[in-house]
Amino acid sequence: MSMDLKKGLAAAMAVCFAIGGSAISQTNGKLKLPEIKYETYTLPNGLKVITHEDHRLPLVAVDLWYHVGPLNERPGRTGFAHLFEHMMFEGSEHVGEKAHIKYVQGAGATDVNGTTDFDRTNYFETLPANQLELGLWLESDRMGFLMEGLNRDLLRNQRDVVRNERRQGEGSPYAAADEAVAHLLYPKGHPYYGDVIGSHADIEAARIADIRDFHQQFYTPNNASIAIAGDFDPAKLKELLTKYFGPIPAGPKVDPVTVVTPPITSQRRQTVTDTVKLPQLNIAWLTPAAYTPGSYDVSAAIFALGGAKASRLDEALVYKTQVAQSVTCYSRPNKLNGTAECSVIAKPGVKLEDLEATVWAEIAKLQTEGPTAAEVEAAKAGSLTQKINGLQRLGGFGGVADTLDEYNQYTGDPGYLPKDIAAAEAVSVASTKAAAARYLTKDTAVVVYCVPGKKVLDDVPRSPEDTDANVKITNPYTPEFETAQEWRKTVPKAGPPVTVHLPVPQTFTLANGLKVYVVEESSLPVLSATLVARAGSENNPSGKEGLASLTSQTMGEATTTRDLKQLADAQERIGTRIGVGSSMDGSTASMTVLTNHTREGFDLLSDVVEHPAFKVEDLDRLRKQRLIGIQQETDSVSAMAQRVGPKLVYGDQPYGHSQTGTNESVTGLTRDDVTGFYADHYGPADSALVLVGDVTPAEARKLAEQYFGKWTGKATAAITLPSAPTLTPTHVVIVDKPGAPQSALIAYGLGVPGNSPDLQPLQVMNYVLGGSFASRINMNLREVHGYTYGASSNYSLYRGGGPFQAGGLVRTDVTGPAAKELMTEIRRFPSTPPTEAELNEAKTARIQSLPGQFETTGSIASSMGSIFLYDRPLDYYATLPEKYRAVTAANVERVAKEDVHPDELIIxxxxxxxxxxxxxxxxxxxxxEVRDINGKLVTDAK
Incomplete structure (x- = not known):
């Protein structure tokens, strides 16, 4: 569970869309806007219910929003809402201790989480439709009966977990600057002053009495709304809601928060230090509240300033003068007010004062000249694409249920979507210029310089072991009420089994050898297209590590007819960005467009794939950025461990090298290397085009032939797989980062190929070991001992067998004990394989969660691309349920003994x-041993 910043795309294919014509005929036409059909009613106890029916997939999303966050916290009690987010997963009276997450994951839930933001706390899960009653049972029990399951041991454990989460954030580069910005924007005592997680002192000061009071005040039916979207019967749903939530008494009235944020009238500045390689400039402002007209205008201004790929600040600082490593600008509206911020990381030797002068010069131009019409239209196009593309999912961030709840929270109108879109469309050049002039000024700004130096932390000791030992817990309900609720102890039975239909692509091959995979999904006017090539890092020649990823990265910068700005502007004008990237086994160029821009999108995608310019200036700039990025890896203990671990397992083979390369290899890469790699590994005969969305097979053929039919190239399917490494006895390797508040503790070993015939038994086995929240590793390190915010295990399923890894970020002071517990779980696993209950839960979870993995056109396209990349049969995903059902205890016991190597791990x-x-x-x-970040032995033993 973690705080969310509501970034990125999201949501569910559960929207009623009336679209005329085909994806091709809509090109340049007017797109009909979405309508989310919903019903709403309020239970007698005040719980607001919002429902949306969609019967295309056997899924249902349950999304519960409590109207509480730091907005409602008192000074000295910061972080309570977030701490409660954790406590809500610890177990309630009728569900049992730590059982909530086991039930939902065992039922095959996806998008399971709880998150806290400044204005609200939410809990959500997307379940198989036949498990709806289970979701309502769980959510209602922790709403009405959490206190009965709470004790001081659980509270102490979750205080540790939450503080580990805070340390995880504190250990991130530039975290000190982020907190300093908030402290300058708001006065102490303001609800937005601190981190959502709260301070160490306030978290550690939380006591059972405080927690009980907070729950009884805010976690009540009259202070919540529940949105349910998906495959359900409305009458039956109302009956279940009445059964499970109806008996819970209403809580005290929660008065609205009316805090007025003091304006900033003169610039505020601060310099902080952090253990980073490069200095960073942060400039932030107070802006209008969410869903007010000014917030849309500010968003457009920030997009023009530093949100677009070729934004004004990127042009001035990253591309032309190359004095900045990166520019990031964003706006974040909340209930009381919003914020806008720009962060600029300097190149080595560049003064922050010089960067700041350029930033203010660009802002002045925006204020006096205003944005261009193209910049405003691009901002609006991107916003619309994000909203509609997000509505492909039922649950999760930005899903249909989440959208209904968010609109209800901030506007009181769950059906605010058309008004939201209309408000975004109303933004103009004039209104954007006015917003920049009004809000993005020098006098109203806070400026933070973050420079290399000591990381200053405000940690505090743990509370005494006997804390709260003498506190008497009083049941909030009468014995009569408790007796009347005894029926809740019975776990709801699943409804009739749901039929899982997973996509099988239709295929054809063009005359030039390009394979085309098509999955038609016409519920939304959205089309995802992905070009997959077997051009991954496994093809990097020795000494040229990083070549595959640098080739794909440079492809996305410019074509022979469009320079960087022209290409970026053309994409953003139609609300998309073409992502070009590589993995160990392949490379992809992908986009998602609204179907009124299908042809423009394909023109751009084919240009990027077939006519990359590989301009010397682009390549040189990206190479310099990458070399600095490699140096910056020492800012993060996680990045350090991820570079060293595979190297120690695989040595100098491709699987042993970071895909970004090394200082030496990247420095030596030339344009001839890049163009040669492209010529050898990109071509129609060894690539596939995947089209998923509002397109018929006939239309897909026309698009493929028109835009990719003339593509030529010599690439073939010749791939040399790395040889198996020699395993070494288990030992420990330390990589030093002085002052780190946490340790990245990861055990590395040998994994299995992606096409292993034992893949399904292995996935079932790993689900129990470390592949789920309720896994043995996570329950031990997080829930029992409080050593970490989260620990897991996974297999990197490369074509030739990637690494196994297990672990997580742990407190510095318990690194040794955490390593012992991690290895205890790994070592005992082969001799104590999953119990029958664990096996059944893992199999059910793998099967029932499959539909949730195919909600979006982008996720479907990715899955279909893997069919090509790993030579899988076309019905690979359609047959997965049966393969998981066929997994036996003997299968799992065998792979546990064969593929978990506790005596041959590098910790x-x-x-x-x-x-x-x-x-x-x-x-x-x-x-x-002690080694440096490149895996070389350090001999100055201490």
């Missing part, structure tokens, strides 16, 4: 060596 601990080395030596896990 990498990246963190503060002075503090973790004694612990790891005492842990008795094998010899302890």
């Amino acid at each position: 990498v601990a990246a963190g503060d060596r002075t503090k973790i080395e004694p612990q790891l030596k005492d842990a008795g896990l094998g010899p302890v």
